[in-house]
Amino acid sequence: MKSYRLTKIIKSLPASIPFVSPEEHERDVGQQFLARIGANENCYGPSPKVLEAIINSSHDVWKYPDPTAHTLKKELAKFYNISDKNIIVGEGIDALLGYLVRLLIQVGDTVVTSNGSYPTFNYHVAGFGGKLLKCDYRDDKEDLRLLIDTAAQTKAKLVYFSNPNNPMGTWTRGEKILSLLDNLPNDCLLILDEAYAEFAPNEAKTQISVDDPRVIRFRTFSKAYGIAGARIGYGLASPDLIIEFDKIRNHFGNSLLSQVAAIAALEDQNYLSDVVKKTAVGREKLYETAKKNGLSAIPSATNFVAIDCGKDSSFAVQVMNGLLEANVFVRKPVVAPLDRTIRVSVGRDDELDIFDNVLPKVLKTLR
Amino acid sequence: MKSYRLTKIIKSLPASIPFVSPEEHERDVGQQFLARIGANENCYGPSPKVLEAIINSSHDVWKYPDPTAHTLKKELAKFYNISDKNIIVGEGIDALLGYLVRLLIQVGDTVVTSNGSYPTFNYHVAGFGGKLLKCDYRDDKEDLRLLIDTAAQTKAKLVYFSNPNNPMGTWTRGEKILSLLDNLPNDCLLILDEAYAEFAPNEAKTQISVDDPRVIRFRTFSKAYGIAGARIGYGLASPDLIIEFDKIRNHFGNSLLSQVAAIAALEDQNYLSDVVKKTAVGREKLYETAKKNGLSAIPSATNFVAIDCGKDSSFAVQVMNGLLEANVFVRKPVVAPLDRTIRVSVGRDDELDIFDNVLPKVLKTLR
Incomplete structure (x- = not known):
C-alpha cells in the first residue's frame, strides 16, 4: 500500500x-x-514572576506569536550587551542544532563530535546525511584539542563541543577554549553548546567575541532558568550566520507564552x-x-x-x-x-x- | 570574515x-x-477551559514536555475514532509541512501547488531544492483536477491542496475530492490542508480513510480552536507515513502548555x-x-x-x-x-x- x-x-x-x-x-x-x-x-x-507572566498573557493565546521574537531578542541583546542581530531564538537548542546542521551539511560532509556527547546533535547530522566522526573523551571531558585536530585533518565543516559537558558535568577553562580556537581551520564552524553555562564557575566562561565567525554558541531557558517545558533556546553568532537561519526555520515556531515566559525568566536574575x-x-x-x-x-x-x-x-x-x-x-x-x-x-x-x-x-x- | x-x-x-x-x-x-x-x-x-488548563499547569513548566504528545494524540484518536498511530502532532501545520517536504523532496523533485496558495509550503519546497509547479486557480478555487493532472504529467511526488482555501475562503465538495483522487498517480502524495475545516459546511467534508496512503491531512488548533499562539497542528495519515516523521522531527518541539491547551480546547466542543x-x-x-x-x-x-x-x-x-x-x-x-x-x-x-x-x-x- x-x-x-x-x-x-x-x-x-x-x-x-x-x-x-x-x-x-x-x-x-x-x-x-x-x-x-x-x-x-x-x-x-522558574521564578514566580514567570508564572505570573504566563498567567497574565494567557488571554493572548489566540494571537500568533511574534515570528521575530523581537522583545526576547532585545532583552537578550541588552543582557549580553550585543546586537539583536547576533541572536537567533528557536524551539529549544534541539531545533537550532537541526537548523544549523541543515545550513551546513549535505550528504557526505564531515562533522566531528565526541563519543558519548549529545545524541540529538548526532540525530540531526545523520538526518542530513552527514558523516559523523567521534573522538574519545579524555579524563571524562570532551577533548577539544583532539576534536579540532580531527576537524583539520578531515576538512570537517562542523565541530560540536559542550561546556560544561553533558553527560559528565565536567568543564573546560574558557582560556583554553580560546587558545585552541586558533587551531580551528578557517572554514570550519565550532558549536559551543553552553546549555548549562549558568551553573558553571567563572573559569569556564570564554571571552569569544559574539562576532567571531568561527563559533556559534547555544544557550537555553530549559536548565538554570527552569522552563524546559517552554522550549526556548537561542544561538549567539555573527549576524551573517544568524540571518541564514531565516532561510529555513519555522518562523512561527516559538509559542507566544514561551516567549513571554523566557522574557520574564531572563529579567529575574x-x-x-x-x-x-x-x-x-x-x-x-x-x-x-x-x-x-x-x-x-x-x-x-x-x-x-x-x-x-x-x-x-x-x-x-x-x-x-x-x-x-x-x-x-x-x-x-x-x-x-x-x-x-x-x-x-x-x-x-x-x-x-x-x-x-x-x-x-x-x-x-x-x- | x-x-x-x-x-x-x-x-x-x-x-x-x-x-x-x-x-x-x-x-x-x-x-x-x-x-x-x-x-x-x-x-x-479559546474556551475559558483552555485558559484554566494553562493556568493550572503553569507550575509544571519546569518539566520537559511529552515528546510523544501521548495524551493529546489519545484524545484526537478518540475524537476521530482512529488510532493514535494515524496522528502526528507538530509545531503548527507550518512545521509539519516542512517535515513532510523533507521526507519526500530532494533536489530537483517536482511538487505541484496553486498560483497564490499557501506561501509557507512553497518556502519549504524551495528550502529542500524542490521544483515547484504552480497551477492557476479556477473560479477563485484551487483546481484539484488540474493539480492532479499536472502531477501525473510531471511525475510529481507531492501535491498541495487546501480545503477550504486560503486566501480566498472558497471550498470544494468532499465528494469531488474523493472522486478526483482516483486520478492521482499511485506514487504521488496529496496534502489536504484543512486548517479551516471546522468552519466549513458539511459538503466540504471528505470521506477519505485516514489509512489511505495517497493522502495526508493537516489540521490545526490555531483557527477555530483559537490558540494560534500555542503552535499546535496535526497530521492524519497512514501509520507507515506518520512514523517517518519520527526520523527527523524536533521530538521536544511542542511546548508543555501548548499540549495542555490543545487538549482542553479539543474537549470543549x-x-x-x-x-x-x-x-x-x-x-x-x-x-x-x-x-x-x-x-x-x-x-x-x-x-x-x-x-x-x-x-x-x-x-x-x-x-x-x-x-x-x-x-x-x-x-x-x-x-x-x-x-x-x-x-x-x-x-x-x-x-x-x-x-x-x-x-x-x-x-x-x-x-
Whole structure:
C-alpha cells in the first residue's frame, strides 16, 4: 500500500527517538516517579514572576506569536550587551542544532563530535546525511584539542563541543577554549553548546567575541532558568550566520507564552542566582551520597552529577534499573568509558533524600 | 570574515520571511491596530477551559514536555475514532509541512501547488531544492483536477491542496475530492490542508480513510480552536507515513502548555460550535459591508472573507494600505487574479464596526 516516494536519506534512517521521556516510563510501569532526577530539569521551577507572566498573557493565546521574537531578542541583546542581530531564538537548542546542521551539511560532509556527547546533535547530522566522526573523551571531558585536530585533518565543516559537558558535568577553562580556537581551520564552524553555562564557575566562561565567525554558541531557558517545558533556546553568532537561519526555520515556531515566559525568566536574575546557589548545595548532597556508598562522583559544573559506579557498564545499568524499579528516575551515559556512571540530576531535598535512601539498598542487592 | 561553508541549496535561498507580523507593523508605525483582522486569528479566543488548563499547569513548566504528545494524540484518536498511530502532532501545520517536504523532496523533485496558495509550503519546497509547479486557480478555487493532472504529467511526488482555501475562503465538495483522487498517480502524495475545516459546511467534508496512503491531512488548533499562539497542528495519515516523521522531527518541539491547551480546547466542543456560529454571523457582516460599498465578497467557508475590490491589484493594494493607515490590519493575496481582493478576518463586533466605518472613507479617497 505504501506508494509515496521517500528520499534516499530518509529511507536510510532509523525511526529512533533520542530519549524516552519519564512520562512514557511512568505509563509503562503504571506508577509515578517518587524522584524525577533524570532529565536535568530544574526542580526549583522558574521564578514566580514567570508564572505570573504566563498567567497574565494567557488571554493572548489566540494571537500568533511574534515570528521575530523581537522583545526576547532585545532583552537578550541588552543582557549580553550585543546586537539583536547576533541572536537567533528557536524551539529549544534541539531545533537550532537541526537548523544549523541543515545550513551546513549535505550528504557526505564531515562533522566531528565526541563519543558519548549529545545524541540529538548526532540525530540531526545523520538526518542530513552527514558523516559523523567521534573522538574519545579524555579524563571524562570532551577533548577539544583532539576534536579540532580531527576537524583539520578531515576538512570537517562542523565541530560540536559542550561546556560544561553533558553527560559528565565536567568543564573546560574558557582560556583554553580560546587558545585552541586558533587551531580551528578557517572554514570550519565550532558549536559551543553552553546549555548549562549558568551553573558553571567563572573559569569556564570564554571571552569569544559574539562576532567571531568561527563559533556559534547555544544557550537555553530549559536548565538554570527552569522552563524546559517552554522550549526556548537561542544561538549567539555573527549576524551573517544568524540571518541564514531565516532561510529555513519555522518562523512561527516559538509559542507566544514561551516567549513571554523566557522574557520574564531572563529579567529575574536574583532568582537565577538563587537557583544556582541551591543547585550547588544539591550537587554537594549528591557527592556525599556517592561517597557514603563508596562510589566516586565526578565534580560537576551543572545541575547533575555523574556518579562512577566503580565497575563496568552492565553494573551501572543494573544500578540505574534498580533505581528505576524503586521509582527513582535517573539516566546514564551509554558509550564507554562514560557508561560506567549513572547521571543524577539535582532534585528537591525530598528527592535527594529518597535517592540517598534508595541507592544503598540497590547497591546491596547487587553486591 | 565569513568562513563556514553553507550547502549549495542554502546559498541559493533568499533570507525571506513568509509573513510580516502585525506586531512588526505596529512597531514600525509606532501605533497599535484598532482592528486586528488580518491574520485569520480567532478573535473570540479559546474556551475559558483552555485558559484554566494553562493556568493550572503553569507550575509544571519546569518539566520537559511529552515528546510523544501521548495524551493529546489519545484524545484526537478518540475524537476521530482512529488510532493514535494515524496522528502526528507538530509545531503548527507550518512545521509539519516542512517535515513532510523533507521526507519526500530532494533536489530537483517536482511538487505541484496553486498560483497564490499557501506561501509557507512553497518556502519549504524551495528550502529542500524542490521544483515547484504552480497551477492557476479556477473560479477563485484551487483546481484539484488540474493539480492532479499536472502531477501525473510531471511525475510529481507531492501535491498541495487546501480545503477550504486560503486566501480566498472558497471550498470544494468532499465528494469531488474523493472522486478526483482516483486520478492521482499511485506514487504521488496529496496534502489536504484543512486548517479551516471546522468552519466549513458539511459538503466540504471528505470521506477519505485516514489509512489511505495517497493522502495526508493537516489540521490545526490555531483557527477555530483559537490558540494560534500555542503552535499546535496535526497530521492524519497512514501509520507507515506518520512514523517517518519520527526520523527527523524536533521530538521536544511542542511546548508543555501548548499540549495542555490543545487538549482542553479539543474537549470543549460546545465552545467550538459557538465560535463557528459566531464566525458565520461575522462573515455575514463582512459580506454586508462589502455590498454597501459596491464591492463583492467571495462566499467563504472560513473565518475570513476575500473582498473583490473590483479593479486591479494596484487598486486593492491601495485599499489595503488605506486600511493599514487607519490602523486596520488586513492582508491581501499577491498573485493574479486573486490579487484583486483584500482578505479580511472575522473580528469582534467592535472591529467589524471599525472596518465598516473605515472602508468607505478609504474608498472615497481612491475614487
